[in-house]
Amino acid sequence: MKDILGKIKLTFGVTFGILIFIVLIPISLIVLPFLTFENQKLDKEYQEFLNNNNGRKFFCYTSRKHVFDFVENSLLPSIANDINVIFLHGKIPKSNFPERFISRMLYRINNIGFPNIMKIVDGKVIDISLKKEFYEELNKDAKVSRITNFINLGFQIIDDNKNSL
Structure with missing residues (x-):
């Protein structure tokens, strides 16, 4: 009796799974082009x-x-x-720029770690993480002038190397 009940549950589960799969395939074929188009549109707006x-x-x-x-x-x-x-408040960026573009910019940074400096150069974002330098300085005596020097030096490195990137 237990064996028969197990087979009935298995048959019902497989049948239900197949029906869900059959229903989801056409829905995904209808929705996927719209999602792709929307993503391409956002990519174009982000590049602009x-x-x-x-x-x-x-x-x-x-x-x-x-x-x-x-x-x-x-x-x-x-x-x-x-x-x-x-x-960056949690995952939400607060700035004077549209959140969707800043979110996309932060999502695509190469050097993970905050604080981070970024510069837009020829339609690309170049970034440098200042995490190591910042926390080392913060754990010492946290001199603002040294941290601002790190920031300025980071932007100078970006400017000096932008042609080789």
Whole structure:
């Protein structure tokens, strides 16, 4: 009796799985082109954003408590005015630019770790993580001038190497 009940459950499960598969195939064939088109459209808009903002510099930091306090109170007043600030609150970027483009930019960075500096050069984002240098300095005596020097040096490295990238 137990064996028959197990076979009935197995048969029902397999049949149900096949029916779900048969229903989902046509739905996915209908939806997939729309998703692909929307992604291509967003890629094109993102590339336009990069082209329109060529040369812009960004400084991105996170909401980690001791980092946030130091950056907000000490570092931000000292960084150059031409550097755009991105505050990454969890996974949501806060800046003066459209969130969807900044999210895409952050998703595609090559050097993971925050704080991070980025510059748009010839339609591409070049980034440098300052995590190691920042935390070493923060664990010492956290001199703002040394951290701003790291930021400026990072942008200088990007400028010096942009032709070889």
